[in-house]
Amino acid sequence: MLLDIIFISFVVALIRGGRIKELPKFNKFSVFGIAVLLQILSALMPTWGRVFVSVAYLCLLIFFYSNREHEDIRFFMIGWFFNAIAIWSNFGKMPIDLELAKKLKYSVDPIVNGTDFKHSVLDNSTNLPFLTDIMFMPFPIARVISIGDIFIMIGAFLLVQRVMGKPISLIRLREGKIHETNQEL
Amino acid sequence: MKPTKNFSHFALGLLVQCLFPVAGLLVIISIITSWGVNEHWGVMATYTILTLVSSFTPIRTLNSPLTLNNAVIFSGIVLYGTWIGVWSALLEIIIISFIFKSKVSRALANSGQVLITVWLVGTLDQFFRTYYPDYWFLTDIGLILVYWLSNTLLAAAGISYFREVSFQVIIKSMLQGGSMTYLLLMAVGEIGARFVGAYEGYSLTILLGTVLLLRSVFHQYFASISDQQKKMEEIKNLNDSFLIALAASIDARDPYTLGHSFRVAHWGRETAKFMGLPPKQSTEVYYGGIIHDIGKIGIEDNILNKEGALSKEEFERIKEHPVIGYEILKRTSVFPELLPAIRWHHERVDGTGYPDKLKGNEIPLIARILAVCDAFDAMVSDRPYRKGMSVEEALRRIQEGAGTQFDAEIAANFVTMIKSLNEEELQKIIRANNRNQEIDVSLTT
Numbered sequence: 304m305l306l307d308i309i310f311i312s313f314v315v316a317l318i319r320g321g322r323i324k325e326l327p328k329f330n331k332f333s334v335f336g337i338a339v340l341l342q343i344l345s346a347l348m349p350t351w352g353r354v355f356v357s358v359a360y361l362c363l364l365i366f367f368y369s370n371r372e373h374e375d376i377r378f379f380m381i382g383w384f385f386n387a388i389a390i391w392s393n394f395g396k397m398p399i400d401l402e403l404a405k406k407l408k409y410s411v412d413p414i415v416n417g418t419d420f421k422h423s424v425l426d427n428s429t430n431l432p433f434l435t436d437i438m439f440m441p442f443p444i445a446r447v448i449s450i451g452d453i454f455i456m457i458g459a460f461l462l463v464q465r466v467m468g469k470p471i472s473l474i475r476l477r478e479g480k481i482h483e484t485n486q487e488l
Numbered sequence: 489m490k491p492t493k494n495f496s497h498f499a500l501g502l503l504v505q506c507l508f509p510v511a512g513l514l515v516i517i518s519i520i521t522s523w524g525v526n527e528h529w530g531v532m533a534t535y536t537i538l539t540l541v542s543s544f545t546p547i548r549t550l551n552s553p554l555t556l557n558n559a560v561i562f563s564g565i566v567l568y569g570t571w572i573g574v575w576s577a578l579l580e581i582i583i584i585s586f587i588f589k590s591k592v593s594r595a596l597a598n599s600g601q602v603l604i605t606v607w608l609v610g611t612l613d614q615f616f617r618t619y620y621p622d623y624w625f626l627t628d629i630g631l632i633l634v635y636w637l638s639n640t641l642l643a644a645a646g647i648s649y650f651r652e653v654s655f656q657v658i659i660k661s662m663l664q665g666g667s668m669t670y671l672l673l674m675a676v677g678e679i680g681a682r683f684v685g686a687y688e689g690y691s692l693t694i695l696l697g698t699v700l701l702l703r704s705v706f707h708q709y710f711a712s713i714s715d716q717q718k719k720m721e722e723i724k725n726l727n728d729s730f731l732i733a734l735a736a737s738i739d740a741r742d743p744y745t746l747g748h749s750f751r752v753a754h755w756g757r758e759t760a761k762f763m764g765l766p767p768k769q770s771t772e773v774y775y776g777g778i779i780h781d782i783g784k785i786g787i788e789d790n791i792l793n794k795e796g797a798l799s800k801e802e803f804e805r806i807k808e809h810p811v812i813g814y815e816i817l818k819r820t821s822v823f824p825e826l827l828p829a830i831r832w833h834h835e836r837v838d839g840t841g842y843p844d845k846l847k848g849n850e851i852p853l854i855a856r857i858l859a860v861c862d863a864f865d866a867m868v869s870d871r872p873y874r875k876g877m878s879v880e881e882a883l884r885r886i887q888e889g890a891g892t893q894f895d896a897e898i899a900a901n902f903v904t905m906i907k908s909l910n911e912e913e914l915q916k917i918i919r920a921n922n923r924n925q926e927i928d929v930s931l932t933t
Contacts, residue, residue: 438533476546
């Protein structure tokens with residue numbers, strides 16, 4: 304679902320002179336697998352969707368936590384944490400702003416009549432609405448995103464840079480040391 | 489004294505670990521309904537991106553880089569109110585805590601600290617808006633000062649607690665660190681907010697350009713300063729290695745005194761430290777010790793390496809080494825502060841030494857210290873043709889010479905210092921015959 308972002312990240316990494324040398328290793332990759340499986344199951348069995356999605360988010364947080372030695376994963380965690388809070392506090396579905404959703408080319412009917420396995424309608428009863436899908440992102444693929452998604456996208460970008468051997472360290476950026484890293488490289 | 493210190497640490501802990509987080513939570517509770525308002529989400533999204541960008545584009549200052557985060561938070565308070573300031577501040581803390589893997593206690597204290605400041609400034613801003621709306625240009629300056637003062641004091645309290653350094657020291661270093669840059673960035677935030685308030689968002693482009701320019705000006709400026717600092721460091725290292733090479737070449741010429749210069753240097757520094765001299769002076773004594781015998785380069789090998797007694801002429805020749813060394817170093821015009829160590833380390837306080845027959849305090853301190861150390865090492869170290877005397881015997885002779893050959897106070901200090909060392913340590917240094925061993929020893933002591 305982040306394919307466009309990942310593709311752009313790859314292009315940027317290629318321009319920066321990065322190449323894939325070896326695939327990154329992750330701890331507890333099985334937990335990630337379970338999360339993906341649960342997401343697929345929730346699409347197949349919409350009645351259990353709320354439970355599956357909630358547990359999937361929990362699995363992903365565990366997966367990220369066990370890989371927290373990497374900065375990009377920690378950045379992912381922020382985004383996933385925001386999204387998880389939004390989903391958990393709204394009983395397993397991510398509320399989405401209907402006005403914005405109508406701008407997309409998909410039909411909003413499943414969301415309105417409750418058959419969409421992941422999304423529900425954002426209304427006055429929504430908890431923590433500012434963490435739900437409230438931003439329209441027209442580019443590269445039009446979508447409605449949450450604040451957590453911003454962090455996830457940046458995390459994805461950083462992860463791809465690292466995989467391609469051209470890591471960008473946010474810690475070094477924050478400490479104003481980026482120019483020194485360039486010299487080292 | 490100790491109980492008061494413990495009590496103040498406890499009080500500080502209460503403030504930082506309990507009051508800060510609780511106050512922070514209360515601030516969030518007081519504004520959280522504003523986050524639920526539909527019209528606010530666009531602003532929140534914009535400030536999320538602003539916060540993200542400003543978190544990772546710091547502006548260099550001499551001590552530590554400053555980020556624009558406080559300026560962004562401040563602009564939010566002035567433009568929209570406390571709620572957006574709290575949002576931006578909270579996001580920054582979350583980002584930093586995750587990225588730097590902060591401890592929960594620190595993250596909580598830090599967020600409390602920032603949120604108190606945001607709330608204080610936001611509330612004051614509301615007050616000024618209600619009662620003095622026409623004086624916004626004055627009240628804005630007041631708000632900037634309040635923000636800076638509150639942030640600095642509260643952050644200093646936190647740092648003081650976690651690092652266990654006194655509050656005053658932290659405040660001082662924070663004020664020296666870049667408070668003017670901090671205020672400048674806050675002013676930029678304020679101008680930005682007023683710009684947007686008056687002319688809509690497009691006016692931000694000018695401001696953005698200004699900030700980018702500021703960033704690069706600061707970067708160039710501080711990069712050139714740190715460049716110079718690096719060069720200074722290099723020159724210092726070069727000097728050090730030059731001195732060490734000199735000392736090694738002296739010792740190499742005279743195999744009987746292998747490592748002598750380094751041992752004298754070591755004892756000199758230890759004595760200086762023991763006497764309570766400042767670190768800079770102790771280091772000077774060390775380097776003085778390293779090159780004190782440099783003049784031996786000018787003495788013929790057959791005299792220097794002669795076994796057995798020297799003739800009168802030969803001894804007179806040996807006695808020229810302080811002057812030879814002095815002339816050599818003087819011509820290079822580096823290390824002028826070490827010249828006395830070379831020329832006068834064979835002077836005696838009773839005025840019968842050489843080359844200038846100086847008396848008492850006419851002999852510079854560095855030379856008086858090295859004279860004791862030089863004599864001690866000469867007495868206790870082994871020669872191929874004789875074994876070194878015992879430490880006790882050498883110390884007895886130094887005490888005997890106090891007031892005639894040696895400065896009485898320095899001799900007394902030296903004896904006490906040597907006696908305070910344990911036997912193993914002492915023998916290790918006395919037997920050290922090259923630089924590496926010597927450095928190992930100086931690191932362990």
